[in-house]
Amino acid sequence: MSTYIYAITSADHPLRLKGIKGVGDPAGELRALGTQALSAVVSDAPAGLRAKRRDLVAHQDVLERLLADGAVLPMRFGLVAPDDEQVLTALDDQRDAYLERLKELEGCLEFNLKASRDEDDLLREIIAESEEARQLNEFTRENPDARNQKIALGELLSREIQHRNSVQAQHIVDRLASLTVRQHAAEQQDSNFLNVSFLVRRENMELFSRAVREEAERRGPAYSLSLHGPLPPYSFV
Incomplete structure (x- = not known):
């Protein structure tokens, strides 16, 4: 199943996601895909995803919860990867660039x-x-x-x-x-x-x-x- 991506964080970023649901109907269950340095907050991508108010709000709620605890690289609504492995590969391949950008965004x-x-x-x-x-x-x-x-x-x-x-x-x-x-x-x-x-x-x-x-x-x-x-x-x- 394809993977919907909400944000990228550092590996030690708090993930206080209890009570927050992802996009889709029924709402997707949030989970984290992690490497040694980074995490990606994701859910299963629903079929036929469109920019409905419900899903836009869900996407924004995830970002706001994460931003309350530190720097986040927010993904724009609708970003989907083929599967979890592709997300993990991207975290490894872009490790230095993502960490540098997270450092720049800290507290901003x-x-x-x-x-x-x-x-x-x-x-x-x-x-x-x-x-x-x-x-x-x-x-x-x-x-x-x-x-x-x-x-x-x-x-x-x-x-x-x-x-x-x-x-x-x-x-x-x-x-x-x-x-x-x-x-x-x-x-x-x-x-x-x-x-x-x-x-x-x-x-x-x-x-x-x-x-x-x-x-x-x-x-x-x-x-x-x-x-x-x-x-x-x-x-x-």
């Missing part, structure tokens, strides 16, 4: 920060500060059939938006970096100009959250900063 959790800005506010800023943009904007308003100028204005605005968003994203990361261990930039989504995960030590979590709130207040209502966490450190595995 992940926070994800997304930031967006009101588009009209940004466009007003560009028009106010760019003479070229202002002239093109006025010309196309007075000459609605001026196709070339409209294209030029659109290209200019696109470049300015990308540049200004990039600058502001870096400013935010720089202001928060001193309270974090590492950062991992993810793909921007929807209207967000920033989508970044931070690895934060447990003792700095409140300071970090407060710094994000202060940054949002400093920037005002045109900006929206959305912080999620603490989370399992998926982005740093």
Whole structure:
């Protein structure tokens, strides 16, 4: 039977899994596969596994219980190995890399920060500060059939938006970096100009959250900063 993998831990990590069930219906029984240095928390993989709320919650519950007792390499939902032997082989083959990453993650959790800005506010800023943009904007308003100028204005605005968003994203990361261990930039989504995960030590979590709130207040209502966490450190595995 194939093996569903929840997380990898050090061999001496507490495995307080009593009362916690795995994915599937009926819920899978959790067990540990161990080598001398590492353990993998697994269960039998159910047939036809899909991302149902019940199973997502079960996966998260296992990770939260493990994270309460120390560093964990969390696996994303749905990771399945052909069998237990393949899991044990991977633990041996990747022993040094897994141990190094566990050491790095000790005492840390992940926070994800997304930031967006009101588009009209940004466009007003560009028009106010760019003479070229202002002239093109006025010309196309007075000459609605001026196709070339409209294209030029659109290209200019696109470049300015990308540049200004990039600058502001870096400013935010720089202001928060001193309270974090590492950062991992993810793909921007929807209207967000920033989508970044931070690895934060447990003792700095409140300071970090407060710094994000202060940054949002400093920037005002045109900006929206959305912080999620603490989370399992998926982005740093």
